[in-house]
Amino acid sequence: KAxxxxxxxxxxxxxxxxxxxxxxxxxxxxxxSWYQQTPGQGLQFLFEYFSETQRNxxxxxxxxSGRQFSNSRSxxxxxxLELGDSALYLCAxxxxxxxxxxxxxxxxxxGSRLTVL
Amino acid sequence: xxLLEQSPQFLSIQEGENLTVYCNSSSVFSSLQWYxxxxxxxxxxxxxxxxxxxxxxxxxxxxxxxxxxxxxSLHITAAQPGDTGLYLCAGGPGNxxxxxxxxxxxxxxx
Numbered sequence: 001k002a003x004x005x006x007x008x009x010x011x012x013x014x015x016x017x018x019x020x021x022x023x024x025x026x027x028x029x030x031x032x033s034w035y036q037q038t039p040g041q042g043l044q045f046l047f048e049y050f051s052e053t054q055r056n057x058x059x060x061x062x063x064x065s066g067r068q069f070s071n072s073r074s075x076x077x078x079x080x081l082e083l084g085d086s087a088l089y090l091c092a093x094x095x096x097x098x099x100x101x102x103x104x105x106x107x108x109x110x111g112s113r114l115t116v117l
Numbered sequence: 118x119x120l121l122e123q124s125p126q127f128l129s130i131q132e133g134e135n136l137t138v139y140c141n142s143s144s145v146f147s148s149l150q151w152y153x154x155x156x157x158x159x160x161x162x163x164x165x166x167x168x169x170x171x172x173x174x175x176x177x178x179x180x181x182x183x184x185x186x187x188x189x190s191l192h193i194t195a196a197q198p199g200d201t202g203l204y205l206c207a208g209g210p211g212n213x214x215x216x217x218x219x220x221x222x223x224x225x226x227x
Binding site: 076103105106109111 | 142147148150157159160162165167205207208212213214215216217218219220
């Protein structure tokens with residue numbers, strides 16, 4: 001079956017601009033999580049969506065937001081970009097996410113690499 | 118927030134050598150996962166360990182979960198260039214977002 005698809009793969013923005021990233025989960029997966037990966041901090045959790053509702057949120061400023069559509073596809077938006085937002089943004093899907101009884105496997109996309117100049 | 122510390126941060130070895138990487142925490146984890154991330158790709162799950170003292174083998178990779186469920190190790194026997202990548206441990210209660218360590222970046226030189 002098709003894996004997690006993220007678009008765009010690469011993008012360059014300037015400070016102050018905003019960006020929208022898209023994630024299509026594996027068919028049947030209803031949980032979508034977003035992570036920011038940087039060399040210094042590693043993978044840091046941004047938020048999780050399940051059935052169009054944000055179920056968990058990480059410790060990021062309000063400039064970072066997301067949403068999930070009825071087909072489970074998800075988008076995340078970063079407004080007023082800062083240099084420190086340069087990172088690889090990873091999307092991961094699973095059946096139940098944090099609502100499951102057992103820890104599930106997360107299936108990651110290849111990521112969207114954002115560079116802020 | 119539960120924290121996971123991985124060591125070493127970087128490891129460069131020759132093909133055929135053995136190696137062990139570690140994942141430690143001051144907190145008890147109900148389960149722990151290991152992922153491998155290759156350049157230009159997202160992380161891919163290697164194994165999930167849930168029982169203290171558990172040992173799992175995946176070909177040349179051996180994973181161990183500490184008796185107290187606070188630490189884990191990954192041992193690779195006879196490393197190959199294809200083992201090159203970033204090895205990430207991750208854990209946390211099933212009803213909370215997965216927390217990742219910063220990873221061990223392994224380079225296996227032919």
